[in-house]
Amino acid sequence: MIGSSASGVFLNPKFLARATYLLLIGFGAFHFTRLALAMFTTVIIGRFGKPTLVRETSKIHTRNYLMIPYLYARKFFHQKMKRTEKDLLEGVILEKNLEE
Numbered sequence: 001m002i003g004s005s006a007s008g009v010f011l012n013p014k015f016l017a018r019a020t021y022l023l024l025i026g027f028g029a030f031h032f033t034r035l036a037l038a039m040f041t042t043v044i045i046g047r048f049g050k051p052t053l054v055r056e057t058s059k060i061h062t063r064n065y066l067m068i069p070y071l072y073a074r075k076f077f078h079q080k081m082k083r084t085e086k087d088l089l090e091g092v093i094l095e096k097n098l099e100e
Contacts, residue, residue: 009015060071 060068060075062068062071
C-alpha cells in the first residue's frame with residue numbers, strides 16, 4: 001500500500017517540479033540568510049571590536065583541531081626563545097678586573 005502510493009507520488013511530474021522548486025527556494029534562503037548574518041557580524045566586529053591586526057596576531061586559527069596543541073606549544077616555545085640582551089650576557093665576563 002505504501003509502495004504504490006509512493007510510486008504514484010514520484011511519478012507525478014507536477015509534484016516533482018513543485019518539490020524541486022520549493023527545495024531550491026529553501027536552500028537559497030538558508031544560504032542567503034547565513035551569508036547576510038556573517039556579513040552583519042563582520043560589520044559589527046569591525047566597528048566595535050578590536051583592530052584587525054590585534055585580533056589576527058593574538059589568536060590561533062586552524063580548522064584542524066588536532067593541530068591546536070602543536071600550535072600552542074610552538075607559540076609557547078617562540079615566546080620562551082625571545083631573550084633579552086641581559087639574558088644573553090648573563091655569566092659572561094668581558095674583563096677579569098670587572099669580576100669583583
